[in-house]
Amino acid sequence: MTKLNLSLVLLLLAGSVKAQQIIPLYTGTIPNATSYTMQEIATEKDGRVVWYRKVSKPTLTIFLPAKEKASGAGVILFPGGGYSGESYEAEGVRIAETFIAHGVAAFVVKYRLPSDSIMVDKSIGPLQDAQRAIQVVRERAAEWNLSPDKIGIMGFSAGGHLAATAGTHFNEPVIGNPNATDLRPDFMILVYPVISMTEVPAHKGSRANLLGENPTAAQIERFSNELHVTIQTPPTYLTHAGDDTVVDVDNSIAFYEALRHHKVPAEMHLYPNGNHGFVLKLPTEEWMVPLFTWMKGNGWVK
Template sequence: MKLHLTLIMTLLYGFLQAQDKIALYSVIPNLKDTANIEKNTPELYSYIPQEIKHSKIFLILPGGGYTHHAMDHEGHQVAKRLNEQGYCAFVLKYRLPTSKQQIDKRIAPIEDAQRALIVVKEYVKGLKIKKPKFGVLGFSAGGHLASTLSTHFASDYNHQNLSSKDLRPDFSVLVYPVISMEDGVTHNGSKTNLIGPDFQPEDVIRFSNEKNINKKTPPAYLIHAKDDKAVPIENSLRYQNELNKYKIPNYLFVYEKGGHGFGMNNKQEPLDWFENMLEWLENVKL
């Protein structure tokens, strides 16, 4: 009976962890008066392990082509695996860009990502972690948003008078990320949903994040498969090449096979990018 009760309490603890939702805004910005955002409200979930073993904090951004969120295998499952190893993690369901709801749909996702980073930093103060380092982990279109967060930190999209230091992640992990908005390299669906359907040259440049890298861009760990037909590996290669120009620490974990959207588990190859990524982060200077 006691063992049965312990099992129930353990399961309940895990369930409560997944349900720990943190308010992101008191008032959601960049919203049209007529917008119905019931199904497109930003949400932030915290995953705090019973024993915190590491000082690195992860903000996770699931992919979905800026049309939906792969919240399970690119969000909650990732946070749980990090928890198992003693890392704190947060999963963001950012707003999907739509001109029906937002005054400027192009910046709705990055508004939420920047706000989430600030909220996470404030939240973690209560955990009394010594010298925490805050990173962003994004998949596919979430990888594009993660790279936007990692390169647009000089712009305070929420107009809160925050500095680059406040808005800059300490590291980024980009999993089969959309990086560029240029034709032939980008993922056309993500591009259309974020800055289309009428593409302005300045927007293509603005959201091609390999063009926004400078000497202050944080170190990055990238993961991509050579046979990814949805988001060509050229995206990760361009980001890495620009990081190398500024001698910013980085690593590109390459699969020969795997396609797109495999999350943490590439069933076509035995190598585990996730464990390799954690080892790299524990050894790189941030």
């Protein structure tokens, strides 16, 4: 292969993993929003956005695999950041690129971050965006070459809490749903997730950002997702490091135990060390191997 042809191939490969489209999550009025629009802060590195803060206008970034590789499955991604920011590149775009290489469509959600300035009720703002993302992807499944029964969600850290909330509160819509679209994800992938809002093992920063410094008992109960698992909760894949000093591994263990006691199919991979964000130190193709095996075993990908 000549240098020119090699360069062309590399250029095409690089272009194949770019987002095809970024769309507003809502058309028209954003629910639960005040009249104040916060000035968004985007941190860039090498021309790519790696981190978002002060998000008030949510978006959906769309990554679609080549048609000949498409499995019909799609995953909606919620990056983490303690409900104070979003690790958009490492826990969003990079993961989406790996999914489409395996024939899975990916949708990175830039969700609103809880703020009394931009929301009437900041505790439900992120959940509204999560439900809306599921609604949009399912309603446009045919357009994006998806099977409407192969749409899952994935979240990291506080984004894992958001995903788990969407996966356990789908029967409690906090958005308008005129088409009665099913808001239940078909599967969940939770990576070192915040699960509980109880005193132990809650991640205090995430809890304070979402519920305030002095949440009520009702708020703590509502957003402690291990308490809301039912037989309808979607099959779940969990991974966490045992030495996580930021989000205690007891979050994943408590959620797995709740799933097990309700006979919800679940798979959990615990690693002895790596601390918080351990997957970000590894090539995605390495740590996601058992995840793709799990997805294949459940028939979501071929």
